[in-house]
Amino acid sequence: MGIERTFSIIKPDATRRNLTGKINAMFEDGGLRIVAQKRIRMTREQAETFYGVHKERAFFNDLVEFMTSGPVVVQVLEGENAILRNREIMGATNPANADEGTVRATYGESVEANSVHGSDAPETAAEEIAFFFAGSEITG
Ligand code: DAT
Ligand code: MG
Secondary structure: OOEEEEEEEEOHHHHHOOOHHHHHHHHHHOOOEEEEEEEEOOOHHHHHHHOHHHOOOOOHHHHHHHHOOOOEEEEEEEEEOHHHHHHHHHOOOOHHHOOOOOHHHHHOOOOOOOOEEEOOOHHHHHHHHHHHOOHHHOOO
């Protein structure tokens, strides 16, 4: 508990629709601070490694294809209980099941094109942040 950092991605479906600012406002209004951010085009290798935990799943190839289909915005979000708080702001994986007012209910197009990624635990948050950011790129 206390002040945490979590890793976030604004996914290609959202950058394509020019929603970066609107989604960032939802994070900020929800009490999270954007302490690092960059817009990148993920390589296939990065996407495969990042989602390695899902490599046996039927949707893995489509997921890698989707995540490399356009620019993404990778971010570090900081705040009180940031990992859980961000999952609340994002909503359920499938936008059809996400609570009203969440990012995924508001902007998600499908279970795959669900607009945002957020870390699910302290260990994965630390790993995911280190995968995309040098310590010198993060400043509270
Ligand atoms: P989350 O992104 O909510 O942490 P996850 O870790 O279970 O969800 O899955 C990672 C991503 O994989 C998810 O954001 C979209 C995709 N995905 C998950 N389940 C899927 C499914 N049944 N069909 C297609 N894509 C799926
Ligand atoms: Mg996940």
